[in-house]
Amino acid sequence: MKNNIDYSLYLITDREMLVDTDIYTAVEEAIKGGVTLVQLREKDISTLDFYNIASKIKTVTDKYKVPLIINDRIDIALSIDAAGVHLGQSDMPATIARSIIGNNKIMGISTSTLKEAQEAERQxxxxxxxxxxxxTTTKDDANAVSVHTLKEIKDNISIPVVAIGGITEKNVDLLKIANIDGIAIISDILAKKCVKAAAEKLCASIK
Known part of the structure; x- marks a missing residue:
């Protein structure tokens, strides 16, 4: 299972982006539109609320056999038996996280340099x-990465590479030269009136 993941259209959630819908409906519509992987990202809510949201999201992703990744929170990921976790550079060390989640769960790491990407692979x-x-407006502290660096990372590690940050249907073509494995999207799907149609457009753009 872990080795056959389709990273091509990777949705990251943000409930504040939604237009006249709830996160569960939005995730389902996005999957119907072609999203292949979902990361649940929640900031500033209680552990109980996160757990409850994650449990309900997982019933949606399970229905369509789409992997669910939990951002940051290993405890939440394990408690709902999510497919894996995604960690940032300031989160728990990857080697420790791996020892907790085991070898059968997916572990993704945020990177912005070749050195960080190589270290993530090594760990x-x-x-x-x-x-x-x-x-991007969704992550104020994110470092800017050039397409050249993206391609350099892709060319020098053997694990899949997913680009993230301000990617839209209008600029996604600029990334094609890097030959990456997927794009992570927040606002260009979730902030749209019709989530399914937005996902379909992005799907068409990356095919």
């Missing part, structure tokens, strides 16, 4: 998220 990451590729 057992299954994929890296690379960014921010373009200006």
């Amino acid at each position: 057992g990451a299954d994929y890296v998220g690379v960014g921010a590729m373009f200006p």
